[in-house]
Amino acid sequence: MSSKFGPAGKAAIAFIFVTAVLDIVAMGIVIPVLPLLIEEFAGSNANAGLINGLFVALWAGMQFVASPVIGSLSDQYGRRPVILLSAAGLAADYMLMAVAPNLWWLALGRIIAGVTSASFTTTYAYMADVTPPEGRARAYGLIGAAFSAGFVAGPLLGGVLGEISPRMPFWFAAGLSGVAFLYGLFVLPESLAPEKRMAFSWKRANPFGAMMLLRSHRELLGLSVVNFLLYFAHHVFSAVFVLYAGYRYGWTTWEVGAVLAFAGALDMLVQGVLTGPAVKRFGDRNVMVFGLFGGAVGIACMGLAPNGTLFALSMIPNALWGLAMPTLQALMTQRVSESEQGQLQGATMSVASIAGVVSPLFFGAVYAYSLKEGSLLPYSGLAMLIASVTLLAAAIIGWLVAREAKRAEAAAPPVSAAPPHL
Numbered sequence: 001m002s003s004k005f006g007p008a009g010k011a012a013i014a015f016i017f018v019t020a021v022l023d024i025v026a027m028g029i030v031i032p033v034l035p036l037l038i039e040e041f042a043g044s045n046a047n048a049g050l051i052n053g054l055f056v057a058l059w060a061g062m063q064f065v066a067s068p069v070i071g072s073l074s075d076q077y078g079r080r081p082v083i084l085l086s087a088a089g090l091a092a093d094y095m096l097m098a099v100a101p102n103l104w105w106l107a108l109g110r111i112i113a114g115v116t117s118a119s120f121t122t123t124y125a126y127m128a129d130v131t132p133p134e135g136r137a138r139a140y141g142l143i144g145a146a147f148s149a150g151f152v153a154g155p156l157l158g159g160v161l162g163e164i165s166p167r168m169p170f171w172f173a174a175g176l177s178g179v180a181f182l183y184g185l186f187v188l189p190e191s192l193a194p195e196k197r198m199a200f201s202w203k204r205a206n207p208f209g210a211m212m213l214l215r216s217h218r219e220l221l222g223l224s225v226v227n228f229l230l231y232f233a234h235h236v237f238s239a240v241f242v243l244y245a246g247y248r249y250g251w252t253t254w255e256v257g258a259v260l261a262f263a264g265a266l267d268m269l270v271q272g273v274l275t276g277p278a279v280k281r282f283g284d285r286n287v288m289v290f291g292l293f294g295g296a297v298g299i300a301c302m303g304l305a306p307n308g309t310l311f312a313l314s315m316i317p318n319a320l321w322g323l324a325m326p327t328l329q330a331l332m333t334q335r336v337s338e339s340e341q342g343q344l345q346g347a348t349m350s351v352a353s354i355a356g357v358v359s360p361l362f363f364g365a366v367y368a369y370s371l372k373e374g375s376l377l378p379y380s381g382l383a384m385l386i387a388s389v390t391l392l393a394a395a396i397i398g399w400l401v402a403r404e405a406k407r408a409e410a411a412a413p414p415v416s417a418a419p420p421h422l
Contacts, residue, residue, distance in 0.1 A: 020150070022179055022180035024146065026094065026174075028152075029154045029172055029176070031155050032169075032257045033170075034055075035243055036162070037166050048243055049368045049371075050368050053360035053365065054361065054364065056110075059114040061353065063350075065115075070082055070346065072198075074122045074125055084184045086122075091181060092174075098170035121348075124143065128345075129191035129192050136334070138276035140326035142272055144272070149264070155256070157172065157257075163254060213336065214347050219405045224348065227332075228352070228355050230391065232387075233299065233359075233390040233394070236386075244367065247380060248380050266316060267322045275323055275327070279327060285402035294319075295317075295391050295395075298318025299387050300388035366383045367380070
């Protein structure tokens with residue numbers, strides 16, 4: 001990959017890749033066991049669906065508030081200190097949840113996790129610092145692959161450790177976050193040069209002020225709508241997947257972890273291997289739209305799958321979704337200056353967090369209603385089908401935005417060459 005910093009830039013990409021893997025493995029470890037721990041406190045599968053959706057919304061709400069603040073802080077003080085503080089905060093949070101005696105403690109843990117994990121905006125800003133615009137889709141694909149690698153190892157470890165004790169995955173996750181902190185402390189270099197930093201401002205750091213940046217360009221605004229719908233659909237997994245798989249297919253914690261690992265491996269392949277060549281051949285916009293359509297087909301297949309085998313196989317077309325995320329990010333970064341990358345990532349994460357607040361509440365309620373006696377729509381896969389329609393809408397809007405942007409570029413007058421010196 002080309003880098004603005006040559007070998008040093010490539011080393012920085014490797015450093016941030018390892019940091020992201022460690023953080024996501026820690027997050028992935030708790031995925032198979034947290035909903036089950038909630039169910040233990042809540043008393044029933046349906047109640048757990050509602051409460052888990054509420055917890056995900058709480059986590060996303062904190063990201064909505066914290067993301068633009070953290071993004072703006074990284075624009076002023078650099079990316080490295082923000083990433084270090086996040087890793088330390090996540091370690092403390094996992095220890096808190098490991099000893100949580102009731103739902104209130106788990107809720108506090110979700111609040112802390114929402115604040116600390118908001119620094120993932122800084123990870124994307126870091127990549128924008130060390131890669132040129134034309135290489136960002138591939139760079140974001142590598143970060144997506146790092147996330148996917150974490151979600152391969154994390155759920156598998158969580159499933160195994162969860163069979164021993166529902167609390168053990170949290171302790172293990174705390175240890176990994178501690179390792180990520182130490183790794184960053186001694187190895188991770190700073191990516192934002194002092195002369196490119198921007199002074200912190202509450203006008204830009206509050207969520208609504210940060211999102212004003214998204215109105216600065218017509219294509220950027222349209223892509224923000226796609227971003228919202230993408231994350232809205234995505235949260236069907238965090239809200240109901242574990243409970244749905246156990247209810248409909250009778251999967252154990254280990255089986256849920258294995259399927260999540262399979263999905264992560266597919267996503268790692270798509271984002272880490274396929275994104276770069278696809279973008280080079282077809283362009284960012286075309287690849288983004290194709291990925292959204294593929295994801296819509298995959299989720300629809302999941303909602304209709306009559307057995308666990310077909311559900312797992314539906315992960316294959318759904319993995320095409322991974323093409324959309326890095327290309328969407330790359331297109332958005334090309335519309336702002338280098339000093340605004342942190343603010344942009346904070347703004348886009350705020351949009352994603354709004355989706356993260358309303359989506360889990362919505363899908364949790366849909367799932368609970370679909371299991372309710374006397375429901376007019378008594379189908380447990382209903383939430384998956386609604387998510388598929390949402391992603392299809394994102395694909396259509398993305399296609400319309402891309403078409404308009406291409407027309408505008410074609411109609412723009414060419415830049416005239418400078419007159420020759422006489």
